[in-house]
Amino acid sequence: LGAAAGTGANLLLLALGLGLALVAANPRGPTYRRARREVLDRLADAYDQQHRAAEELAEANRLKGEFLSMVSHELRTPLTSVKGFVDTVLLHWDRFPEEQRRELLDRASGRADELTRLISQLLDFASIEADRVDVDLRALDVRELVDVVIGDVAPVVADHRIEVEVTEELVMTADADAFSHVLVNLLTNAVKFSPDDSTIRVQARAERHEVVVSVADQGTGISVEDQRRIFDRFYQSDASEGDGNGSRRGTGIGLAIAQRFTEVQGGRIWVESAPGQGSTFFFTLPVGRVAATRVVATATPAPD
Incomplete structure (x- = not known):
C-alpha cells in the first residue's frame, strides 16, 4: 500500500511538471514537444509501476489470507488429536490394558x-517479520551439530532412512540455533514430500572457503517454475513434490525461514531438482575459525 501511494504521489508531481512545461514552453517550438514527450513517457512509466505495485499488494494479501487460514487448520488438527487420544484413555482407563493406554498416549x-x-x-x-534476527557466529563442529539436529527430529524422520556423510573434523562459522533452524526445516520439508521408507541423505563438505550442506530426498521433484518461487513467503504449489499420502500442504514458511537464517549467517541456499528425480537443497556457511561475533541482522519488511 505504501509503495502504491508513493507512486501515486509521483504521478501527481509529474502531472504538475507537465502543466508547468506546457505553460512555460512555446507550444510550437521543439522544446515544448520534447518536454511533452518526456513527461508523458515518465507518466506512463509511473502508471505501470503503480499498477504493478497494486498487483503485488493484492497477491501478498491473498497469500497472507491463505496462510492464516492454513495456520488455523494446522493448529487445530493436532490439538483435536491430542484431546481425542487423552479423552479416550481417561474415559476407558479401566477397560484398556496398559499397553494400549501407552500406545494412545504415545x-x-x-x-x-x-x-x-x-x-x-x-x-x-515472527522474528523475521519483525526485522530483527540475532546470530552469534562461532566455530562449530559440523558433524556434532548435524547429529544433534537429527536426534531432535527423530520422531519426524522415523518413517524414513537417514544417511549422513560429513567430512571429518569439518568446522564452520555459524550460529548453532540458526543452523539448526535451517537443517530442521530442510529435513521436515524432505519428509513431507517423500514417500515413507525412502532415503534422505544429509551431506556436508568443504569447498574453498565454504561449508556446503545438502539434504537430498527421493520425492517426485520440483518444476523449474516452482523452483523460482519456492523460497518465497507463503508460497505453495500444487505442482510441487508430494508424498502420495495427501499430506503435501504446510504453512508455506519453512523454506523462507531456512533462507533467511542462512543469509544472516553469511551463506547461500538453493535447490536442484527435476520432476521425477527428487530434490536436493543446498546451503553454505563460511568455513574456518573466527572470533565470536554477534550480529543483529535486519530482514526485509513484509508488505503491509
Missing part, C-alpha cells in the same frame, strides 16, 4: 510434538 505425545514444532516455526517467522 500418539498424543507425537501430535503434541508436531504442534510444538509448528509453534516454533511460527515464532521464527
Whole structure:
C-alpha cells in the first residue's frame, strides 16, 4: 500500500511538471514537444509501476489470507488429536490394558510434538517479520551439530532412512540455533514430500572457503517454475513434490525461514531438482575459525 501511494504521489508531481512545461514552453517550438514527450513517457512509466505495485499488494494479501487460514487448520488438527487420544484413555482407563493406554498416549505425545514444532516455526517467522534476527557466529563442529539436529527430529524422520556423510573434523562459522533452524526445516520439508521408507541423505563438505550442506530426498521433484518461487513467503504449489499420502500442504514458511537464517549467517541456499528425480537443497556457511561475533541482522519488511 505504501509503495502504491508513493507512486501515486509521483504521478501527481509529474502531472504538475507537465502543466508547468506546457505553460512555460512555446507550444510550437521543439522544446515544448520534447518536454511533452518526456513527461508523458515518465507518466506512463509511473502508471505501470503503480499498477504493478497494486498487483503485488493484492497477491501478498491473498497469500497472507491463505496462510492464516492454513495456520488455523494446522493448529487445530493436532490439538483435536491430542484431546481425542487423552479423552479416550481417561474415559476407558479401566477397560484398556496398559499397553494400549501407552500406545494412545504415545500418539498424543507425537501430535503434541508436531504442534510444538509448528509453534516454533511460527515464532521464527515472527522474528523475521519483525526485522530483527540475532546470530552469534562461532566455530562449530559440523558433524556434532548435524547429529544433534537429527536426534531432535527423530520422531519426524522415523518413517524414513537417514544417511549422513560429513567430512571429518569439518568446522564452520555459524550460529548453532540458526543452523539448526535451517537443517530442521530442510529435513521436515524432505519428509513431507517423500514417500515413507525412502532415503534422505544429509551431506556436508568443504569447498574453498565454504561449508556446503545438502539434504537430498527421493520425492517426485520440483518444476523449474516452482523452483523460482519456492523460497518465497507463503508460497505453495500444487505442482510441487508430494508424498502420495495427501499430506503435501504446510504453512508455506519453512523454506523462507531456512533462507533467511542462512543469509544472516553469511551463506547461500538453493535447490536442484527435476520432476521425477527428487530434490536436493543446498546451503553454505563460511568455513574456518573466527572470533565470536554477534550480529543483529535486519530482514526485509513484509508488505503491509
